[in-house]
Amino acid sequence: MKHLLDLKFIRSNQDKVKKAMADRHYDFDLDQLLVWDEQRRSLIAESEQLKNRRNTLSQEVGRLKAAKQDASELQEEVRGIGKRIKELDQELAELEQKLNNALLMIPNIPHETVPVGEDEEDNLVLRVEGEPPKFSFEPRPHWEIGEKLDILDFARGVKVAGARFTVLKGWGAKLERALVNFMLDLHTREHGYTEIFPPFLVNRATMTGTGQLPKFEEDLFLCQREDLFLVPTAEVPVTNLYSSEILAAEQLPIYHTAYTACFRAEAGAAGRDTRGLIRQHQFNKVELVKFTTPEDSYMELEKLTNDAEEVLQRLGLAYRVVSLCTGDLGFSAAKTYDLEVWLPAAGCYREISSCSNFEDFQARRANIRYRPEHGARPRFVHTLNGSGLAVGRTLAAILENYQQEDGSVVVPEVLRPYIGVDVISCET
RNA sequence: GGAGAGGUGGCCGAGUCCGGUUGAAGGCGCUCGACUCGAAAUCGAGUAAGGGGUGCUGAGCCCCUUCGUGGGUUCGAAUCCCACCCUCUCCGCCA
Numbered sequence: 001m002k003h004l005l006d007l008k009f010i011r012s013n014q015d016k017v018k019k020a021m022a023d024r025h026y027d028f029d030l031d032q033l034l035v036w037d038e039q040r041r042s043l044i045a046e047s048e049q050l051k052n053r054r055n056t057l058s059q060e061v062g063r064l065k066a067a068k069q070d071a072s073e074l075q076e077e078v079r080g081i082g083k084r085i086k087e088l089d090q091e092l093a094e095l096e097q098k099l100n101n102a103l104l105m106i107p108n109i110p111h112e113t114v115p116v117g118e119d120e121e122d123n124l125v126l127r128v129e130g131e132p133p134k135f136s137f138e139p140r141p142h143w144e145i146g147e148k149l150d151i152l153d154f155a156r157g158v159k160v161a162g163a164r165f166t167v168l169k170g171w172g173a174k175l176e177r178a179l180v181n182f183m184l185d186l187h188t189r190e191h192g193y194t195e196i197f198p199p200f201l202v203n204r205a206t207m208t209g210t211g212q213l214p215k216f217e218e219d220l221f222l223c224q225r226e227d228l229f230l231v232p233t234a235e236v237p238v239t240n241l242y243s244s245e246i247l248a249a250e251q252l253p254i255y256h257t258a259y260t261a262c263f264r265a266e267a268g269a270a271g272r273d274t275r276g277l278i279r280q281h282q283f284n285k286v287e288l289v290k291f292t293t294p295e296d297s298y299m300e301l302e303k304l305t306n307d308a309e310e311v312l313q314r315l316g317l318a319y320r321v322v323s324l325c326t327g328d329l330g331f332s333a334a335k336t337y338d339l340e341v342w343l344p345a346a347g348c349y350r351e352i353s354s355c356s357n358f359e360d361f362q363a364r365r366a367n368i369r370y371r372p373e374h375g376a377r378p379r380f381v382h383t384l385n386g387s388g389l390a391v392g393r394t395l396a397a398i399l400e401n402y403q404q405e406d407g408s409v410v411v412p413e414v415l416r417p418y419i420g421v422d423v424i425s426c427e428t
Numbered sequence: 429g430g431a432g433a434g435g436u437g438g439c440c441g442a443g444u445c446c447g448g449u450u451g452a453a454g455g456c457g458c459u460c461g462a463c464u465c466g467a468a469a470u471c472g473a474g475u476a477a478g479g480g481g482u483g484c485u486g487a488g489c490c491c492c493u494u495c496g497u498g499g500g501u502u503c504g505a506a507u508c509c510c511a512c513c514c515u516c517u518c519c520g521c522c523a
Binding site: 044048049051052054061066072075077078079081082246 | 438448449458459474475477479480481486491492493502503504
C-alpha cells in the first residue's frame with residue numbers, strides 16, 4: 001500500500017476535517033498528524049537531494065572506470081552518502097508507517113447535506129412508503145411463526161454452530177432462495193446491474209480497501225492460519241474488484257450486484273436482538289455496488305436507493321427512508337440512506353438496507369481510478385453500495401407482514417413463480 | 429503439497445549469462461497531424477504512474493522512486509544474492 005490518502009487535502013482543509021470529526025463525535029489528534037506530515041516532507045527533501053548527488057557521482061565513477069582512471073576517492077564519498085540515505089530512508093519509513101496508520105483511522109467527511117446529530121434519534125425521516133397491514137388478531141413475531149411452520153430451526157442452529165446461527169428448513173429454505181433469485185433477477189434484468197459471484201474470504205488489503213480494517217477487526221471472522229477474513233458484506237470483494245486499476249471513462253458507471261453470505265462477529269451486540277433472524281453471525285444479502293465519476297455519484301445514490309426500494313415495493317412491504325445523521329454515519333460513508341421495513345410484531349421500522357455514497361474514500365484506500373479522457377491524469381472514482389436487500393431480514397418481514405390468523409403465511413405475488421406455492425402452512 | 433518454467437510500460441515482447449545516459453529496443457493499440465470527397469493503406473509526431481520542490485495552483489520547469497513484493501551486495505541493480513507472493517506446465521490430492 002502506497003500513499004493513497006490525501007495529505008494535501010487534509011493539510012489545506014484542516015478546519016473542514018476537524019469539523020467533520022467533531023460532527024461525528026470522533027476523537028482524533030489531527031495536529032499530531034500534521035506535525036508528522038511536516039517531518040515527512042523535510043526528510044524526503046533531504047533524502048532526495050542526497051540521492052540526486054549519488055546518482056550524479058555514480059555516473060562519474062562509471063566514466064572514470066571506463067577511462068581506466070582511479071575513482072576510489074569518489075567511491076568513498078558516495079559510500080558515505082549511501083549510508084546517510086539509508087538512515088534517512090529508514091527514519092522516513094517509520095514515520096510513514098505512523099502516518100499511514102493514523103490516516104487509516106480517519107473516517108470519511110460527511111456530505112454537506114447530512115444532518116448534524118448525535119445518534120439515531122437525530123436521523124431524518126425522508127419519506128414513508130406503503131401501508132402497514134392491519135390485523136384482526138395480535139401479530140406474532142417471525143420466530144414464532146417460523147418455528148410453528150417448522151421452517152426456522154433456531155435450536156439446531158445453536159447446536160451445530162452456536163448462538164446467532166439459524167437453520168432454514170423446507171419452505172423456509174426455499175423462500176430464502178426465492179428471495180435471492182428474485183432480487184438478483186430484478187437488478188440484473190431491470191436495473192442494469194451485472195451479477196458478480198465473488199469469493200467469500202478476502203485478504204487484509206481488500207478489507208482495508210473498503211474500510212473494515214484496521215479499525216474494525218473485532219467485528220470480523222478471521223481464518224487465522226491463512227490470515228483470511230470472511231466477508232461481512234459483498235461490498236468488500238466487489239468494490240475491491242478494481243483495486244489498483246485505472247478504468248476508462250467509457251466504462252463508468254459500473255453497476256454490480258452480488259449475492260453472498262455475510263459473516264459478522266457482532267462484537268458489542270451482546271444481548272441485543274437475541275431472538276429471531278434480525279441479528280445473525282451469518283446471513284444472506286444481495287448487494288448493489290456502483291463505481292461512478294465524482295460528478296454523478298449523488299445522482300447515482302438516489303437511483304441506487306430507488307433500486308433497493310423497488311424490492312420492498314414489489315414485495316408489498318411498508319417501509320421508510322431515513323437519512324443518517326453525522327453521529328450515526330458509518331466510518332467510510334459520506335452519506336447514507338437507510339431503508340427501514342415495517343415489522344408488525346415489534347410495531348416499528350427496522351433497518352433492512354443501507355445505501356451509501358463513499359465518494360473517493362474507498363477509492364483512495366483501494367486505489368481505484370479512472371481516466372476522464374485520453375491522456376488526462378487519472379482521478380479517483382466514487383464508490384457506492386447498498387443492500388438490495390438483506391435477505392434474512394426480508395424473510396422475517398414477509399413472515400410477519402403476510403401472516404394469517406391460522407399461522408400460515410401468504411407468499412407475496414412476485415415470489416410465487418420462484419417458489420411455486422401461494423401460501424406456506426403446516427399442510428403445504 | 430512435489431518438480432520445472434516464468435512475472436518488464438495499455439497489450440505483446442527484447443534486455444538478465446558478461447551490473448554503468450535502459451524509464452527501459454522493437455511491435456501492436458491509442459491520440460493528434462499530413463494525404464483523401466471520406467475511409468483504408470501510408471508517412472510524421474506523441475503516448476506510464478506515484479512522490480517532493482518551484483509556481484501566475486494542477487501551464488510549465490527541476491528532482492526522486494518504481495521492471496511481481498520485501499530485503500541484501502555494490503560507487504552504481506531490470507540485470508548478482510536471499511526470502512515471500514502470484515501465474516503457467518507436469519505429478520499427487522480433491523468437490
